Amino acid sequence: MKNEPMLFALEGSQEFGKAVASELGIQLASHEERHFEDGEHKARPMEGVRERDVYVLHTLYGDEDHTVNDKLLRLLFFVATLKDAGARHVTALMPYLAYARKDRRTKERDPITTRYVGQLFEAMGADCVVTLEVHNRAAFDNAFRCRAEHLEAHSLFVEKLREKLGSEDVVIVSPDSGGAKRADRFRDAWEEATGKRPANAFMEKRRSEGVVSGEAVVGDVSGRVAVIVDDLVAGGTTLLRAAKACKDGGATQVYGVITHALFGPGSEKLYDAEELDELLITDSVKAQQKAPSDSNVTVISVAGLFARAIRGLNTGEETSALQD
Structure with missing residues (x-):
């Protein structure tokens, strides 16, 4: 069914992704991830996404297998891949958003990494980003020019x-x-x-x-x-x-x-x-x-919270209703 949400979860976030899919009563969409000897990687959907509303879940924290930067880049590339494959709307779901702590200048020539991350998602063609409890909600709201939804537990x-x-x-x-x-x-x-x-x-x-x-x-x-x-x-x-x-x-x-x-x-x-x-x-x-x-x-568990957000986005509910 084309009006049913299509949910991918990238490597390292699939356990959480399966919990969200279970709450929605769907299966995770299949994709392939390949790793190359020099550290490069690629990911592609194994199902057609043309004219579909697609959701990609990846929680962006560093662990023993992947650095924060590696996870962020994989998510950005996969968002762009889905857009290139004809997806109608692509939403990035990030239970934990990397680089959200540095949201303003506290010292001279400080970076504002929250805004830079927002520009990266915009460049890859993301239509919407959803995250949970960022360090500074006002900075998050102002960092993204695509639709940005903030969830709270x-x-x-x-x-x-x-x-x-x-x-x-x-x-x-x-x-x-x-x-x-x-x-x-x-x-x-x-x-x-x-x-x-x-x-x-x-x-x-x-x-x-x-x-x-x-x-x-x-x-x-x-x-x-x-x-x-x-x-x-x-x-x-x-x-x-x-x-x-x-x-x-x-x-x-x-x-x-x-x-x-x-x-x-x-x-x-x-x-x-x-x-x-x-x-x-x-x-x-x-x-x-x-x-x-x-x-x-x-x-x-906040899997149900993300499932409700997906349901709301998929049916066009008002922002204020996404957590209800």
């Missing part, structure tokens, strides 16, 4: 936390003042689900030459369950600093809510950190260091 986290916490008094904490807008959107999701708007707080944070300092919590966490909300965690230092400050400030429990669990070197300290009662993450990234089964880490 806040409602999924809220649902899981409500199961655990019931009617406990909650305060939503940003690990720095720059994440206040993200924390506010999480509060919006909490209020929509419960009818009650939780309190908010944020951590004092200063960074100089890679060294993070600042220990004060701005806001009242005493006697409340603190929910620390951030877009990603790599080493975990910032998260644990905020968790300790909340515990020291009288929080009854502390939960971490992190969308992208990059889990780089040193992150193993998060698995049983006494500062955290539980760490909630999504499966947007297949963590390079898998948490042991007895750890305090809980994984929430």
Whole structure:
């Protein structure tokens, strides 16, 4: 059926792609990827795509098999290949978007890589890009001249936390003042689900030459369950600093809510950190260091979120309805 979405998932993202396809009730479309001795590669669809609405999924984080740059280039080339093969619309689905952290100039002559990535997708002919919880939503919205859709997993986290916490008094904490807008959107999701708007707080944070300092919590966490909300965690230092400050400030429990669990070197300290009662993450990234089964880490799937976005895009729904 030509009106049925056609979904490809590139090498390294096929496990997640199969979960999305299952939610949609379809099979992943078949494609071929070849690797050459000099490090070059090619990918091509093994099914006709002419006049079809095609979706390509690839999560852009570095792992043992592929670097970030390698994954980005493979996705860009495949988007262009689909356009050359006659696809009507091509949408790039990126559960984790690489280079989204450098979205503005903080030092003289700094790059703005978020915008450069947007220009690359535009040059390859992408009609739409969809990603989950970028570092700076405003920068993401402004970086792409094609249609750009931003998904958030806040409602999924809220649902899981409500199961655990019931009617406990909650305060939503940003690990720095720059994440206040993200924390506010999480509060919006909490209020929509419960009818009650939780309190908010944020951590004092200063960074100089890679060294993070600042220990004060701005806001009242005493006697409340603190929910620390951030877009990603790599080493975990910032998260644990905020968790300790909340515990020291009288929080009854502390939960971490992190969308992208990059889990780089040193992150193993998060698995049983006494500062955290539980760490909630999504499966947007297949963590390079898998948490042991007895750890305090809980994984929430966002495959259904991407399936709903595909369904909405495929039927022409308004942007605001894509996550509903």
